[in-house]
Amino acid sequence: MKPPLSAPQTRAIFRRGMDPQYFLSGATWTMPAQDQGELPVMARYLDFAKLNGAGVIVPLADGRVLNAAFYKNISPSVWRTHLPLSLTLTAILVALAGFLTVRRIASPLRQLTQAAETLGRGEAVSPLVERGPEDIRRTTIAFNGMQERIHRFVADQTRMLAAIGHDLRTPLTTMRLRAELIEDTELQERMLDTIEEMQALTESALALARQETSAEPTRTIDLAALVESVCDDLADIGQPVRFKPGERITYRCRPDGLRRVIRNLIENAVRYAGGADVSLAAEAASVKILVEDDGPGIPIDSIEDVFAPFFRLEGSRSRETGGSGLGLSIARAIARQHGGDIILSPRAPGLRAMVVLPG
DSSP states (O other): OOOOOOOOOOOOOOOTTOOHHHHHTTOEEEOOOTTOTTSOTTOEEEEETTTTEEEEEEEOTTSOEEEEEEEOOOOSSGGGSSHHHHHHHHHHHHHHHHHHHHHHHHHHHHHHHHHHHHHHTTOOOOOOOOOSSHHHHHHHHHHHHHHHHHHHHHHHHHHHHHHHHHHHHHHHHHHHHHHTTOSOHHHHHHHHHHHHHHHHHHHHHHHHHHHHTOOOOOEEEEHHHHHHHHHHHHHHTTOOEEEOOOOOOEEEEOHHHHHHHHHHHHHHHHHHHSOEEEEEEEOSSEEEEEEEEOSOOOOGGGTTGGGSTTOOSSTTOOHHHHOOSOHHHHHHHHHHHTTOEEEEEEOSSSEEEEEEEEO
16 A cells, blocks of 8 residues: 655755745645545645745556646736836827827818918918818818808909999089089089089098908018108108107018008097007007097997998088098908907097007
8 A cells, every 4th residue: 555645845946036935935735625526635736936836736546646836927016017018109109190190180270270360361362272181171162162252242342333433433524514614603612512522432432442452462561660650751741640669560461551541540630639649569469559649539339430431420521620431441441451450449538549450
């Protein structure tokens, strides 16, 4: 009869740097459960290396013994595995794909934004290339169509007003010739004054229409120098205009149109208040041209009305005291062509006219 199987003696060879106590820590022998009938009763289980290793001893029928053991070195730190490298490579690939996708979307959007800003300043914009995702292509198509319709509408309006102005010149000339044949001097003078007023209104309306479709090219100028030159020109002819020097401001605009805006506001201040103070203010998102006076000002409820064509606060309708009533309308039209506006606000006393241009 063979002696009973006792716990085997283990002998291991450790590589340099390994701690033998790590493998002996938690080493226990156990027997299989009774319901595991496929293993002999004398079989033994071995757990070692803090459960990172396992082994089994099974007696065989021919008297030999099967010994099997397995150990896997599980790193205690995630940084010593392949996971950080895998995550890094995945993040780089995802970021690259996202960058290419965003660039494909952002490029046509940037083009559309620049075109809209240019069109808002009244500059001509070439039709945009229809590219990018479907939604952006549809937006680009809509923008090109809108721009074409706007140009066509303004051109049709200008041609219509030009035709009206041309047709009115003939009857006005005929009326002038007939008025000169009137023997009553007083009646003749009144009729000629009326005809001259009609002629001036017609020319002003045509000037407004021409200004709205002005083809003056835009260019970069020194805005402070432009404003100062307008003030100097008016001061040279005896107008009480005072310019407050400031910093140099480089700005892209249509200089002749902007010069007309500034001149109109200054002349209004001189006419109704006896003088004007002009200055510039540069802010982060805008540039402001200020024309201030100490005159009677404008009633609050009439501040927007003065921009309406042919509207005049002065009720005599005399061109010597009130003009044609189109000066501010034309000035605002020019300012809005630059993407800006003219804002009137009361002072104590006087009025402040502010030309606000996009930065």
